[in-house]
Amino acid sequence: MTTNPMTSRLQKLERADAATLRRAWLEIKGTVPPKTFTARLMRLALAWDEQAGREGPEPTKTRRDWNRIIKEKVKSASAELVGSTLPPAVCNGTRLLKDWGGTTHEVLVTEGGATWNGQSYSSLSAVARAMTGTNRNGPKFFGLREAGKS
Structure with a gap:
């Protein structure tokens, strides 16, 4: 054998x-x-x-389908959200996917901040700092703000 x-x-x-x-x-x-x-x-x-x-890598069509699904979810979540301190596209329970360092990372937005790798953080910026080792604007890093805005 x-x-x-x-x-x-x-x-x-x-x-x-x-x-x-x-x-x-x-x-x-x-x-x-x-x-x-x-x-x-x-x-x-x-x-x-x-x-x-x-x-072989993930087929391009599959990757495009996932990106479309994610954009639709973000769009529908922002339509339901009113008066939050987070960017309009994010609400409690939102799952964010970020490609960083050759790996896709999953971050769960919680009422008190966010969870990544089983650890709780006070904000998306704290998650971005833990993930990259440098200070980052969390919402911008996760693609929730346009490049020109802070």
Whole structure:
């Protein structure tokens, strides 16, 4: 019985500690992983790369369909929202997706701020700072404001 090489590599990722995952990230991607990436997140990203390398990337049509669905959700949410301190496109329970560092990150907007990677933050700016390691305007970083506005 032969072992599938991809299965073997995925099993190695599953058992790897953070230091091993950082070395693998550097070897595979040619850069160091973002400072905010946990071992779990590096493991997921590297496993996705492994599978995408074998199966091929997400089809363009699928990516366009998801972007259309997200825009429709944001548009309908903004129609329901009145008098919030967040940008009009965001309300409690909104799920934001952000591509950063070669990975898609999911942020859940909550009444008290936002949640990312299982941790609560006081604002979208705090999430953006944790994600990137630099101070950022959260709503602008997540595409909720036009480039010229703060």
